[in-house]
Amino acid sequence: MQDLYHYIDGTRTAGTSGRFADVFNPATGEVQARVPLASAAEMARAVEVAARAQPAWGAVNPQRRARVMMRFVDLLNRDIDKLAEALSREHGKTLPDAAGDVQRGLEVVEYCIGAPQMLKGEFTDSAGPGIDMYSMRQPLGVTAGITPFNFPAMIPMWMFAPAIASGNAFILKPSERDPSVPLMLAELIEEAGLPKGILQVVNGDKEAVDAIIDHPVIQSIGFVGSTPIAEYIYGRGCSNGKRVQCFGGAKNHMIVMPDADMDQAADALIGAGYGAAGERCMAISVAVPVGDETADRLIEKLVPRIEKLKVGPYTSGKDVDYGPVVTAAAKANILRLVESGVAAGAKLVVDGRNFSLQGYEKGFFVGPHLFDHVTPDMEIYRKEIFGPVLSTVRAKSYEDALKLAMDHEYGNGTAIFTRDGDTARDFASRINIGMVGINVPIPVPLAYHTFGGWKKSAFGDLNQHGPDAFRFYTRTKTITSRWPSGIKEGSAFSIPVME
Numbered sequence: 001m002q003d004l005y006h007y008i009d010g011t012r013t014a015g016t017s018g019r020f021a022d023v024f025n026p027a028t029g030e031v032q033a034r035v036p037l038a039s040a041a042e043m044a045r046a047v048e049v050a051a052r053a054q055p056a057w058g059a060v061n062p063q064r065r066a067r068v069m070m071r072f073v074d075l076l077n078r079d080i081d082k083l084a085e086a087l088s089r090e091h092g093k094t095l096p097d098a099a100g101d102v103q104r105g106l107e108v109v110e111y112c113i114g115a116p117q118m119l120k121g122e123f124t125d126s127a128g129p130g131i132d133m134y135s136m137r138q139p140l141g142v143t144a145g146i147t148p149f150n151f152p153a154m155i156p157m158w159m160f161a162p163a164i165a166s167g168n169a170f171i172l173k174p175s176e177r178d179p180s181v182p183l184m185l186a187e188l189i190e191e192a193g194l195p196k197g198i199l200q201v202v203n204g205d206k207e208a209v210d211a212i213i214d215h216p217v218i219q220s221i222g223f224v225g226s227t228p229i230a231e232y233i234y235g236r237g238c239s240n241g242k243r244v245q246c247f248g249g250a251k252n253h254m255i256v257m258p259d260a261d262m263d264q265a266a267d268a269l270i271g272a273g274y275g276a277a278g279e280r281c282m283a284i285s286v287a288v289p290v291g292d293e294t295a296d297r298l299i300e301k302l303v304p305r306i307e308k309l310k311v312g313p314y315t316s317g318k319d320v321d322y323g324p325v326v327t328a329a330a331k332a333n334i335l336r337l338v339e340s341g342v343a344a345g346a347k348l349v350v351d352g353r354n355f356s357l358q359g360y361e362k363g364f365f366v367g368p369h370l371f372d373h374v375t376p377d378m379e380i381y382r383k384e385i386f387g388p389v390l391s392t393v394r395a396k397s398y399e400d401a402l403k404l405a406m407d408h409e410y411g412n413g414t415a416i417f418t419r420d421g422d423t424a425r426d427f428a429s430r431i432n433i434g435m436v437g438i439n440v441p442i443p444v445p446l447a448y449h450t451f452g453g454w455k456k457s458a459f460g461d462l463n464q465h466g467p468d469a470f471r472f473y474t475r476t477k478t479i480t481s482r483w484p485s486g487i488k489e490g491s492a493f494s495i496p497v498m499e
């Protein structure tokens with residue numbers, strides 16, 4: 001069994017806390033590595049290194065920083081298969097899906113090649129007599145990010161690429177369930193020319209996270225994970241005076257109107273509901289057909305498609321639609337929630353409870369489930385299941401469907417399937433959810449737009465990637481300058497105003 005490490009000051013560094021977490025191969029259920037869990041002292045050492053390295057990096061001109069991003073993109077492309085394999089081995093997702101995880105991170109790195117443009121300030125010539133006014137965007141200093149297990153390549157890159165391109169040092173605390181790819185990324189970006197100490201990976205659990213939140217030198221925290229932890233980090237981080245953005249859980253509804261192309265809607269639901277075993281914050285977990293007739297037609301189309309889904313290990317190649325869930329605990333939680341749905345009276349139309357895969361009996365595989373007649377009071381509707389379980393809530397009308405999605409506490413993503421432009425437009429305008437798809441089931445914005453939910457799915461003012469990322473990782477300074485030719489005699493005692 002392999003012992004993993006931290007990546008501090010450009011060096012693979014063994015943990016010294018004496019605490020470790022097991023890293024599983026979810027397909028076999030075997031422990032394949034141990035990851036060290038950092039103490040506050042180990043985190044403090046990384047912060048010290050970052051604080052020492054950052055001023056020189058912050059002073060490097062933005063174009064040179066962008067060139068590191070450019071080379072990093074090349075190296076990511078060179079190593080994408082290797083990264084995808086390491087990712088699948090710890091996470092369980094299929095190889096094409098793992099390559100997509102790397103690719104969606106890489107696209108944000110590509111966007112960050114435009115850092116010189118994004119970091120440009122503003123200038124007003126002759127704002128007053130002999131007065132020029134200009135603003136500049138400066139790095140924050142030492143920044144940190146805490147990431148979830150479900151996108152171990154993409155989400156770290158969403159955070160560290162704009163942070164570093166903006167001139168900050170960044171400390172990444174990845175998920176302890178799949179830490180290998182984040183460690184590989186840190187070495188890869190140094191191969192691209194990043195100085196040591198600018199990107200460090202410190203593995204850990206709550207102790208390492210609390211050390212980040214409470215360290216006075218760390219200026220900002222990015223978090224992606226479940227809502228209770230997002231709320232905790234946001235509250236404590238803000239009260240410590242840090243800039244914090246936290247992205248939480250989701251329960252994404254897909255509304256299917258009677259005029260929708262039912263084959264398209266069913267295909268979309270299969271990919272969005274069961275892809276990555278449902279372990280995506282943008283997965284569709286609730287189908288909302290409008291009218292009983294639509295619901296019956298939809299279910300009729302879904303069932304044979306679900307029954308054909310191929311569940312297996314990533315090593316089976318492209319023949320597999322989705323793999324295992326991440327841990328035995330995740331599997332147990334999903335199956336418990338399925339039981340609660342059955343007990344509450346929802347109709348289990350496709351029952352994956354007894355799913356077992358020959359040769360992989362100890363793997364964390366969960367068969368696909370489809371519920372019909374789910375109601376908003378049920379636990380399977382209220383809670384994020386994060387597994388291959390699709391719930392159908394039948395709505396009487398478009399207004400009922402809209403209200404249902406609007407009343408849910410989460411507001412990450414949503415979709416509507418319809419051929420009616422008016423309905424689609426009304427939905428996009430009125431829905432209180434951050435990312436909306438119209439005949440698109442997983443509306444994940446591209447790198448140059450921003451990503452973020454509403455309500456209990458996000459805490460903080462700015463979104464991830466796109467222009468918001470450069471705003472989050474810089475502070476604005478505004479300078480007013482006047483030269484002697486513009487200076488009139490005497491002192492002014494009232495607030496200066498332009499005449």
Ligand code: NAD
Nearest residue numbers: 147148149174175205206209225226229247248249250281
């Ligand atoms: P999680 O909240 O369990 O863990 C996320 C991070 O927080 C990890 O690094 C973990 O080590 C740390 N952590 C866990 N418990 C902690 C504690 N008590 N105190 C401090 N830190 C703690 O989430 P997860 O299971 O890794 O990821 C799945 C969740 O992430 C889902 O809820 C999913 O919807 C959400 N997610 C959201 C987005 C988004 O953009 N909104 C994207 C991806 C995932």
